[in-house]
Each structure stands twice: as structure tokens, then as C-alpha cells.
Amino acid sequence: xxxxxxxxxxxxxxxxxxxxxxxxxxxxxxxxxxxxxxxxxxxxxxxxxxxxxxxxxxxxxxxxxxxxxxxxxxxxxxxxxxxxxxxxxxxxxxxxxxxxxxxxxxxxxxxxxxxxxxxxxxxxxxxxxxxxxx
Amino acid sequence: xxxxxxxxxxxxxxxxxxxxxxxxxxxxxxxxxxxxxxxxxxxxxxxxxxxxxxxxxxxxxxxxxxxxxxxxxxxxxxxxxxxxxxxxxxxxxxxxxxxxxxxxxxxxxxxxxxxxxxxxxxxxxxxxxxxxxx
Amino acid sequence: xxxxxxxxxxxxxxxxxxxxxxxxxxxxxxxxxxxxxxxxxxxxxxxxxxxxxxxxxxxxxxxxxxxxxxxxxxxxxxxxxxxxxxxxxxxxxxxxxxxxxxxxxxxxxxxxxxxxxxxxxxxxxxxxxxxxxx
Numbered sequence: 001x002x003x004x005x006x007x008x009x010x011x012x013x014x015x016x017x018x019x020x021x022x023x024x025x026x027x028x029x030x031x032x033x034x035x036x037x038x039x040x041x042x043x044x045x046x047x048x049x050x051x052x053x054x055x056x057x058x059x060x061x062x063x064x065x066x067x068x069x070x071x072x073x074x075x076x077x078x079x080x081x082x083x084x085x086x087x088x089x090x091x092x093x094x095x096x097x098x099x100x101x102x103x104x105x106x107x108x109x110x111x112x113x114x115x116x117x118x119x120x121x122x123x124x125x126x127x128x129x130x131x132x133x134x
Numbered sequence: 135x136x137x138x139x140x141x142x143x144x145x146x147x148x149x150x151x152x153x154x155x156x157x158x159x160x161x162x163x164x165x166x167x168x169x170x171x172x173x174x175x176x177x178x179x180x181x182x183x184x185x186x187x188x189x190x191x192x193x194x195x196x197x198x199x200x201x202x203x204x205x206x207x208x209x210x211x212x213x214x215x216x217x218x219x220x221x222x223x224x225x226x227x228x229x230x231x232x233x234x235x236x237x238x239x240x241x242x243x244x245x246x247x248x249x250x251x252x253x254x255x256x257x258x259x260x261x262x263x264x265x266x267x268x
Numbered sequence: 269x270x271x272x273x274x275x276x277x278x279x280x281x282x283x284x285x286x287x288x289x290x291x292x293x294x295x296x297x298x299x300x301x302x303x304x305x306x307x308x309x310x311x312x313x314x315x316x317x318x319x320x321x322x323x324x325x326x327x328x329x330x331x332x333x334x335x336x337x338x339x340x341x342x343x344x345x346x347x348x349x350x351x352x353x354x355x356x357x358x359x360x361x362x363x364x365x366x367x368x369x370x371x372x373x374x375x376x377x378x379x380x381x382x383x384x385x386x387x388x389x390x391x392x393x394x395x396x397x398x399x400x401x402x
Contacts, residue, residue, distance in 0.1 A: 043243025045187040050359045053313040058346035059355045078192035090183045107309025132268040134400040177377025212326035225318045231327040266402040
């Protein structure tokens, strides 16, 4: 058994982490899959997905600031669209994540949240979810 | 049903991104798997795989230049083989990627390409593909 | 058929790479799964997992030193717990890895090892393994 869903995500900043836990949990609960693996996939090239601490929002802001220090918005890039940094950040954090599913729910560590990573907002984005039974 | 394949890849630069879309699509089409997940795995420690923009080649060159600025070829490394930077870049981008499969084809975002990341070329490399039905 | 296991890991340094090959191989051999995919998942937000060279320990030390140069322990972070750097390193390397399984064994490249990445030790940690048949 497998299930696929496309979520719509709206970002409000150029760089922003958006928590996905509730929407991923709802997708899994509604799918009928009890045990398996949930794939989270970002079909964009200036965004990504990470799993990290969601309790204290300073973790997200420190991450975004550090990424912007390492990969500045303005620098001597060749890409002419002004978002070379966004593509590079996307490549560094990655475009997919994997979460285990048990008892029809995502299994995360105590402090873990799933975050959509916006690096070229604000925009409307898509996120794809897929479940494999097993 | 599952399918595995080993591809051979030839790089021509020390740092180079090589587009894999056509070869991944051919593998999936020939496998007989209609719906599932395709895993792309790099069995090397100085190479990796990313999914990012493939339309404008400056995205790839900006990424490679930024990685080389952050992790220079020559620095005070302990590893004696002259490719410490290659190993570190490989760890940062990662050695595997996951793509959804629908209607016997990879499902990518509009601007997404799958890239083998060479960080210690030129060389002949391997890439492993595996499909899971579901 | 699927199998899940939780491993306990003890780190002895603030930043440390711990090789997991033997424990992953044992888990797979005992599971009864012959062909499939093994997921390695770190349920922490200041740790991660990578696959990289395990033969020469200087590769691990160069990686840890480079990460600490790019993301210093002490800097102007907002997170008040003194481990903002650990969260950022965790986001950069990622919290999961995927390995192919063939003949009831993990299939790695010649020089590849699976490493638990400790970025806020010393501590006792958990690692989750899951196998999917296919």
C-alpha cells in the first residue's frame, strides 16, 4: 500500500523555516498505513527540508543566519537571477527527508521537528509526501 | 518487485556536476516498476549526489565555487592524500538521494535535475540505482 | 517484511565520529531480510549520520575540524544553551542515511563507513535502524 500527497506551503520571508509536523502526521493518519517509511520531498531548487529542533525558535534563526554568513546573498556569483545563494543552500540541506512510521504516526525524536526550508521567498511552494508500507 | 543497476560515470574535472536525469529515467522505464521510490547511491567517499537546478549551468558552477571557497583544496588538513577537501564536500552534500516514481518515470520538480557530484576527478566512478515498488 | 531496532551509542568527545558498520551489518544479518533498503535514523537534533571514509581516521578529524571552523562553537548565536553550533552541524550533515541490502548484508563502497556524528557530546545517544524488504 502506498499513498502520495501534495501539500501547498506559503512562505513569508526570503529565508524561513516552516514546521511541517502536524501536516505530515495528518497525512500519515489518513493514509491507512500503520508501519512503514514516509518520504518528504521538496520539488524546488531554492528550498529544502531538514529535521531539527522545533521547541526553541532561536535554533531556526541561528541556522538561517549561519547559512547566510557562509553563503551570502550578494557575492560574485555567475547565476544572473540573484538567487545563486538560495540554490547553494538548497544543495547543502538537501531536498528530501525520511521519517519512520509506527502505529500510523511519524516517529520523531523528542526535540525533532520537520521543517520546510525556504531560501528564496516569500512564495507559494509545493511539498510532496509519499508512504511506503513495510 | 525491485531492481538494481550499476552505472558507470566518467568525470573530466576535479570538481564537476554531471546530470543523471536521462540515465535514471531509462533505468526506471526498463525496470517494469510503475509506482515506487528510486534510490540513487554513490559508493565513493570523495563524490556525492544532489538534486538542483539543471537548466542554467551557472547554478552548478556557483555551487562548486562556493564549496571550494568554504572547503579549500589546500589547507592545514591531516589527511595525507591531498583530497581531504573532497571527503568533506562529499559529507556535506551526502551520498544518496531519493526520487518518487510515478507511471514508470521519475517525478522531479520543474527545474530539478539529478547530479552526480565529482569532487576528486577526473576519474571513472560508479553509481548505484535501486527501485522499491510501492 | 520489516524490522526495526534501536541502538545505544556512547560518545566521549564533544565532536566525534563513531563507526557503525558492524552494528548495522549485525542488525541486517539477524533480521532475515535478504534484499532491500536499510534506513539509519538519528532521533537527535545535535547529532547526525554520514557515510564517508573509515580507513584513515584523519578523514574524520579533518571533517570535524572543518565543520568547527565553518560553524564555531562560540559565536553570536541567539540560542541560549551553548550548542547552537551543534544544531547547525546536525542540519548540514543530516539526520538519516540509506544503505542498500543484498544477500542479507549492507552494500557499501570499498572505502565507505557509516558514522554516527556526535556534535554535542559526550553523551548517551540513540540510533534507529529500519529495514524494508524489496
